[in-house]
Amino acid sequence: MDFLLLSTNVPFTVAIAFVALLGAVEALSMLIGLSLLGLLDDLSPIDYDADLDSASGVTGVVGWLCLDRLPLLIWLVLLLTSFAVAGLSVNYIGLMLGMTVPMLISVTLALLLSAVSCRTLGHGLAKLLPKNESSAVSVDALIGSVGVITLGCARQGLPSEAVIIDNYQQKHYVLVEPEGANETFPKGTQVVLLNRIGKVWSAAQLTQ
Numbered sequence: 001m002d003f004l005l006l007s008t009n010v011p012f013t014v015a016i017a018f019v020a021l022l023g024a025v026e027a028l029s030m031l032i033g034l035s036l037l038g039l040l041d042d043l044s045p046i047d048y049d050a051d052l053d054s055a056s057g058v059t060g061v062v063g064w065l066c067l068d069r070l071p072l073l074i075w076l077v078l079l080l081t082s083f084a085v086a087g088l089s090v091n092y093i094g095l096m097l098g099m100t101v102p103m104l105i106s107v108t109l110a111l112l113l114s115a116v117s118c119r120t121l122g123h124g125l126a127k128l129l130p131k132n133e134s135s136a137v138s139v140d141a142l143i144g145s146v147g148v149i150t151l152g153c154a155r156q157g158l159p160s161e162a163v164i165i166d167n168y169q170q171k172h173y174v175l176v177e178p179e180g181a182n183e184t185f186p187k188g189t190q191v192v193l194l195n196r197i198g199k200v201w202s203a204a205q206l207t208q
Helices: 007-032 036-043 059-065 072-096 102-130
Strands: 046-050 147-151 158-166 171-178 191-199 200-207
Touching: 007 072, 007 102, 072 102, 072 200, 147 171
Parallel strands: 046 171, 171 200
Antiparallel strands: 147 158, 147 191, 158 171, 191 200
16 A cells, blocks of 8 residues: 555556546446446547558547447546556566656656557457447448548548548548549548448548
8 A cells, every 4th residue: 555655656546546436436327227338438429430450640549549449438447457557567666676766757658558558458358349339320321421631631542531520419530532533632621421432431522
């Protein structure tokens, strides 16, 4: 307990306490017929539908961290637990070496290690759990929707990320490319989704 209560361990002990609080709230909610696990996914305003192996920007980061493959509550518990274990381990090793690791360094290292943990352990957990489906609108129902290019310059064969906001005010990050071979969609271009092949949508520029 003395080690856990060290000032340099405060961020990590708080993370552990928050995980315990989430567990208690989930247990209580299950007793009254609700589930925090499902509620968080239903309230999440973002749905990701991009090729995780080739996506970049927001989609790429989310895909790399496996946030789109796990229920939000499970991912949050994984992140906080990894953060706490990594941070406490760094500080414990420091004490064993007779030194005190500055909080800025321990927190930074813990964040990096927890990101790697989400990537590696998240893949394993995703295989054991049902696919995370939180979208209020199916992906195919987005045809005809208007979106905005958020990253790069889309060309045929070189799709870029676009964000779509559906009727439920839920955001969908998708990969789009121009329908025409000679067209380009720079960042900020408004486009209309036409059809989807695999993970990539063909689109036309919205004319005012």
